[in-house]
Amino acid sequence: MTHLPPSTADAVRHAARQAYDRGFTAVAVVAAVGLVVTAFMAAVLLRPRATGRRVAAD
Numbered sequence: 001m002t003h004l005p006p007s008t009a010d011a012v013r014h015a016a017r018q019a020y021d022r023g024f025t026a027v028a029v030v031a032a033v034g035l036v037v038t039a040f041m042a043a044v045l046l047r048p049r050a051t052g053r054r055v056a057a058d
Contacts, residue, residue: 004012 003009
């Protein structure tokens with residue numbers, strides 16, 4: 001079995017770490033955007049309606 005030279009192994013390890021960090025950042029950004037969109041939609045759906053109609057009394 002052949003082994004990579006130490007400099008190549010370090011370069012591969014560094015590239016893998018950068019890819020992991022970028023992927024983690026992308027997932028965090030997507031999750032944050034999803035949370036903001038969910039909060040906005042909840043605020044829109046739960047706001048009081050100003051229809052001007054009154055409920056008929058029984």
